[in-house]
Amino acid sequence: MNPTIEYMSNPFENAMSQLDKAAKIMDLDKGVYEVLKQPERVLTVSVPVKMDNGEVKVFTGYRSQYNNTLGPYKGGIRYHWNVSLDEVKALSFWMMVKCATVNIPMGGGKGGIIVNPKEMSEGEIERLSRGYVQKVWRNIGSDKDVPAPDVYTTPQIMSWMRSEYEKLVGHDDPGVITGKPIEDGGSEVRGYSTAQGGVYCVLELANKMSMTPADTKVAIQGFGNAGSFMAKILSEKGYNVVAVSDSRGAIKGSALDIEKLEAFKKETGSVVGFEGTEELTNEEILELDVDILVPAALENVITADNAQQIKAKAVVELANGPTTPEADEILKEKGIVVVPDVLANAGGVTVSYFEWDQNVKGEHWSEEDILERLERIMVDAFNEVWDTKEKYSIDMRTAAFVKAIERVGEGLKKTLI
Template identity: 45%
Template sequence: MMTVEEVLSSNLYTQQVKKLYKVGDILGLHADQLEALATPERVIQVKIQVQSNDGKIKTFTGWRSQHNSALGPYKGGVRYHPNVTQDEVIALSMIMTWKNSLLQLPYGGGKAGIRIDPKMLTRTEIEMLSRNFIDALYKYIGSDIDIPAPDVNTDSQIMAWFLDEYNKVSGKIDPGAFTGKPIELGGLSVREYSTGLGVAHVTKLASEKFMDGVEEKKIIIQGFGNLSTYTAKFLSEMGAKVVGISDSKGGVLNYEGINVDKALELKRATGSVINYPGKQVSNDELLVSECDILIPGALENVINKFNAPKVKAKLIVEGANGPLTADADSILRERGIPVVPDILANSGGVVGSYVEWANNKMGEIIEEEEAKKLILNRMERAFNEMYSKYNKLGDQDLRSAAMIVAVERVVKAMKTRGLI
């Protein structure tokens, strides 16, 4: 029998459709228009085979969902995870459509995933897996078609293998076909930390609207991967006090404040943050612990109808994609707890990817500080647009305001093209 958590994590697509239909009702969209918006333009399923050192053939399944191209080529990451499903990949590609639209990037939404536990493969096998994935997909990607990037359990090295294999099998030299690449292959150093930088910046902007700023505020961050680590670092530099962090093995609370660099050193040395001085808690306990700002930055659907009534934070910023269910949205709205949605909060990564892609297209002319400024300015503009819509609506939450802005742009583009 599936646990509650498994059930909730298995229907991310259903949750995203619920959120879309809520916004569609506000915008007065017809059922056929909503169906067109909810349905991906193309979903590609591929079989990927890897030969291990002992000669055995391992077979894995992967997907690429190309959700919507009304605003431009598909854009979104590739994740390697044992729980990846086709529905999850489609849902995440839909989120990318709204995210790119909200940030006024010239992209549609895409996402890919391979159902695999990368910890069970050697480095050589991961390289073979990555190259074989591109062999199966190369006809459907490119800098003007679909631009993959890193996501869960993928990084700049995997993007390097992707690019090299793509160049070989396509016969093209197209560095803009992938983002999040190593600097030597046309990547930008800002891309490494741009998602965490964006989450921290949006948290600062929201705290200025809903409380008296971020300084000295107690912050809990679920997760301690790339995104959450950089988020914690930047927020600490802003004067906030990180009091709770976690990884897959559990979490730790320390209301004296957590030194992010020391926690990172400890995680590297011991494999987990739970050994940091403080009170050890489960991830579930962490989400409902005392704090000013909660940043769920790991998995989807972790805040739901079961624990949303127990959340003690005064502000939630979605670091991960889809960490709140539609039911949780309603409960938190009734409780008066603002939620900054994922399509804005964690968009620093795709804005960083946009800067990298544009730099590749123009011939490598952007410096790091200029790139950083472009990312922060683009996110601040989107935040102000969302907040203005939120105030104008009066009776809606921040997610609805952000999605109204995003969906409206996609609808206008599709109508202009004659697609709906």
């Protein structure tokens, strides 16, 4: 996810307007609708940290536990100066939707601390991370709420949090946190799970839209972890990746050699200047005449200003929130299929769930085993969302919300007294 998070409006209001839209289409039970309008619990905590210079600084942290009807709350913890309560609440709602879209037994949660980690030493970040767990430990655990990494949080930070939690509860609980290093109970495939899940969506989409790999041109905005793995895997499967970009700019060629391109970026720090390519801006890559466009970097890159210029037949959202609600309407009118983030990038949370499952059972699954399970989940979810889209004649994003809220709603109804 992009660290510089800016919303055109209040993110929680955006989330609630999505809930309203889905509720109207599916004629959602009134009681369920009322329950889903707010998180079940929100923690606001003060975390004092002794800085390296001896001063004590107090940081504000949050944890929003939106809904646990389908299983323990699940969602990342971000360290960022723009963290706000409304943002954390919205993100926890979207995590509930994402988990329910792919039908994994997890609920929605999200956490954050208002901090600029770039201005802190490693020791200060460790004390902050342990301090946060000291404030929330009674409300987390492998059977309650399972945090994970997010913006500016790492596997190392997850290890510190797990260690602090186990010290406080007095027993091992490796499933309390996911996104850990492999040697500390992490899972195979976690490093490229988001991209792999996105690839399974592309394969299903190509099937539905009668696209053959060799004739399918793909442009990928963003060449970080998710974008570069997506480019690599699609290209290995015979797809024609013709354009990619990073923060310094974009390039376009006929069929890019992704392996050589990765080596070039490692050496020079950017994809720009790669042999046999033409240089573009990050805005221009979005408007190329390709079959599939994959925004894999920032939020809000497809907007009311540029949606009319999008020429791709389909958009697969590997980034979180790359398309604004206004742009969504324009793309729908143009007949462009959008595979939404809550489905397209759910490979990440699915493999997080696998990590939790392995920890709880004391198992370690092979890469092959995980890929097989991930494919089954992503393919089933894609087809369910596609069928819901057809059933109600709606776009795929609304269909994913309808499907997810249907699942949560069925479980919720049984608990309403």
